[in-house]
Amino acid sequence: MKKTTRLLLLMAAMATICWAACTYKKEATAYPATGIACDTSNIRYSVEVTGVLSTNCYPCHASAVAAGSGGGNKLDSYTNLKAYASSGLLLNVIMHTPGYDQMPKNASKLSDCDIAKIRTWIRNGMLNN
Ligand code: HEC
Structure with a gap:
């Protein structure tokens, strides 16, 4: 994986985690730091x-x-x-x-x-x- 791609993925994951943590506690547990930005499975x-x-x-x-x-x-x-x-x-x-x-x-x-x-x-x- 290219360095920039990895950085972008990391930033997306961090944004998701921050958003989840800041808005609604329950969501935070639904977003483990797995690198999956949005789990709809x-x-x-x-x-x-x-x-x-x-x-x-x-x-x-x-x-x-x-x-x-x-x-x-x-x-x-x-x-x-x-x-x-x-x-x-x-x-x-x-x-x-x-x-x-x-x-x-x-x-x-x-x-x-x-x-x-x-x-x-x-x-x-x-x-x-
Ligand atoms: C701050 C209050 C408020 C929140 C929060 C809110 N709504 Fe509404 N909603 C309204 C009002 C008031 C109406 C009546 C239409 C209008 O005034 O725009 C409405 C209308 C609707 C309608 C009917 C629209 C129509 O065309 O008849 C739907 C569907 C709807 N809201 C869904 C949602 C959903 C889904 C969410 C959350 C993602 C949400 N609303 C959050 C106040 C709210």
Whole structure:
């Protein structure tokens, strides 16, 4: 491997680890320093998907929060989320596809890895696993 490639990989890994450590403790354990920048090999609704959503979306989109904070869109149940995922709306809002609301609202776009996790879950058939 070329020196520059190795340096780039190292920088990517460090950025991922730093991001995970700074934003959400649980994510840090999901990112062991293996050099794998984004592991989408085992994406489960109950762990990876709700992990991303609970940090970034549930503050406005959970059943317990006031209806107004998330425009009445509840994402904290499998059935609800699956409906948003099947229609394509979920992926479009997190990918900031032009013409769609950009989520999370008034915050930075999710990391590429978090988006990849959601996309993988959808592609794998939106299992309730
Ligand atoms: C700070 C509060 C807030 C956060 C955090 C947030 N949203 Fe929203 N979301 C809203 C509001 C308010 C609306 C209603 C539309 C609007 O005002 O833009 C909305 C609308 C939506 C919609 C419906 C869009 C439509 O066209 O009907 C989806 C889907 C959605 N959000 C998904 C998400 C996802 C996924 C996340 C996390 C990655 C997220 N939101 C994070 C506040 C939030």
